[in-house]
Amino acid sequence: MFLPGSRPVAQNTSTQPALSWNIVGRGAIGLLAASRLQLAGYKPGLWLHQPAIVDIQFQQQPLQFLSATPPLQAVLIPVKSYAVFDAVKTLQPFLTEDAQLVLSHNGMGTIPEVLPLLLPTQGLWFLTTTHGALKQQDAILHTGNGHSVLAPLNAAASRHTTAVAQAMDIALGPLAVAADIEPFLWQKLAINAVINPLTALHNCKNGALAQPQYQQQIKAILHEVCQVATAAGYPLQPALVQQNVMQVIERTAENFSSMQQDVVHQRRTETNAISGFIVAQAARFNIAVPHNSQLQQQLLQLQQRYCR
Ligand SMILES: NC(=O)C1=CN([C@@H]2O[C@H](COP(=O)(O)OP(=O)(O)OC[C@H]3O[C@@H](n4cnc5c(N)ncnc54)[C@H](OP(=O)(O)O)[C@@H]3O)[C@@H](O)[C@H]2O)C=CC1
Ligand SMILES: CC(C)(CO)C(=O)C(=O)O
Structure with a gap:
């Protein structure tokens, strides 16, 4: 997908090893991303308030997710804007030194709060999406087929562009990568x-x-x-x-x-x-x-x- 100020994700050219992904919460967007990653062969772990095994139906298929196991190398954080700061603070002690974190939420204002929580070697990203997802009791519905734009927010993120973009393309793509998310x-x-x-x-x-x-x-x-x-x-x-x-x-x-x-x-x-x-x-x-x-x-x- 081509958007002004962005470029599409390069396919199958990765020289960076695939990251081990984790997803915060068991919300609508998070479980949509987790399901798509799992169906593509990733094994995303869920970072929950209380560790648990989560069973859901996605597109008529039963899927099971295990709890995230630290140290955490890559984390998608699709939580409400008001929950972002606390989520990153809670994750911080469990992150690897070069962990990659992807924020994804509606609204603005969290980036300047979160950046100072990370080490200079830890990458921060933002992914904005037009996908729609709805969580039911034990199922996740993909209610709107959309696309996403991903951009690095610091230098430590830019060094891992290929590996992060390829996973996010699967999770919430089609994806365009932009230099500036603003x-x-x-x-x-x-x-x-x-x-x-x-x-x-x-x-x-x-x-x-x-x-x-x-x-x-x-x-x-x-x-x-x-x-x-x-x-x-x-x-x-x-x-x-x-x-x-x-x-x-x-x-x-x-x-x-x-x-x-x-x-x-x-x-x-x-x-x-x-x-x-x-x-x-x-x-x-x-x-x-x-x-x-x-x-x-x-x-x-x-x-x-x-x-x-
Ligand atoms: N749903 C959609 O179709 C779309 C949503 N968005 C945006 O994406 C963001 C996420 O949306 P959505 O998935 O619907 O939100 P949800 O509220 O369904 O999901 C967020 C989940 O994260 C959990 N959570 C929050 N903080 C933590 C934490 N520190 N540790 C563990 N779990 C945590 C929440 O649990 P708990 O509530 O128990 O804290 C909840 O289960 C929002 O900003 C939304 O506006 C954007 C486009 C479409
Ligand atoms: C685009 C829109 C308005 C779709 O409902 C949305 O992002 C939301 O509901 O939060």
């Missing part, structure tokens, strides 16, 4: 800044946001996101971004967004890494973002009704 994260943030809060607050499917009554608010949210992204050095064109967001709304019309699901199931939302991140960045650049600020406040109030 433009891709801002584009995804724009999508999540519209769809996630609006579907959560209006308790609706993504497709409902195509209705005329939402268009003015969507335009206003995106205008603010583009202003902030541009001030941060990642220029976004409001008209193009709006077109992209409307395409995602159409393509995922029958889906419930992750934030709508978080609210329905009374879980903490990722609002601080989505609307909250935009509000925080806007403050740095002295930009008024009343629409994103209002969404953040409304979501925090909603969440406070059920979160301790």
Whole structure:
């Protein structure tokens, strides 16, 4: 897959030994990645709060995953944005000196928190994905066939590009490798800044946001996101971004967004890494973002009704 600012993964040219992969949690994206890796011959271990053997069905096949066994050489961390820092802190004592860690989540703001936790020899990556996955009792459903962009976040990562990219291509590909993840994260943030809060607050499917009554608010949210992204050095064109967001709304019309699901199931939302991140960045650049600020406040109030 070719995306501006990225290149596709080179196939079968590895001179780097395959890494031994581990995945944090037993969530939807993590188990999707683990299943695809296992079916391709990898033996990913799961890093869980409590070690356990996990049995699931994936595409009508029974799969079993064992607990991760330290020392950990390579770890995919597909957890909610608010759980990233604690997850990396917990992993830290069990990592090899040249371990490779891949963050994957919606929203922004975790990278500067995580980088200082690692040794200069330990690689950090970010993978942003458009795949959709849903966890059921004992099964993992691949609800949306997507693609992913992977980029190194430090020098120790760049030295292991081939081995990391080949595994991530299997786990959540087709994969493009970019030198800088930030433009891709801002584009995804724009999508999540519209769809996630609006579907959560209006308790609706993504497709409902195509209705005329939402268009003015969507335009206003995106205008603010583009202003902030541009001030941060990642220029976004409001008209193009709006077109992209409307395409995602159409393509995922029958889906419930992750934030709508978080609210329905009374879980903490990722609002601080989505609307909250935009509000925080806007403050740095002295930009008024009343629409994103209002969404953040409304979501925090909603969440406070059920979160301790
Ligand atoms: N699901 C999807 O289709 C998509 C999701 N995303 C994004 O990807 C990220 C992950 O999403 P998703 O898979 O749905 O999330 P889930 O909440 O389903 O999965 C995360 C899992 O990680 C576990 N976990 C968190 N911290 C730790 C830890 N320190 N040690 C062990 N386990 C841990 C959680 O357990 P517990 O809750 O018990 O802590 C949970 O089981 C989110 O940012 C989401 O927005 C992006 C695109 C699509
Ligand atoms: C793209 C979108 C909005 C798909 O539902 C998503 O990433 C989410 O639900 O978190």
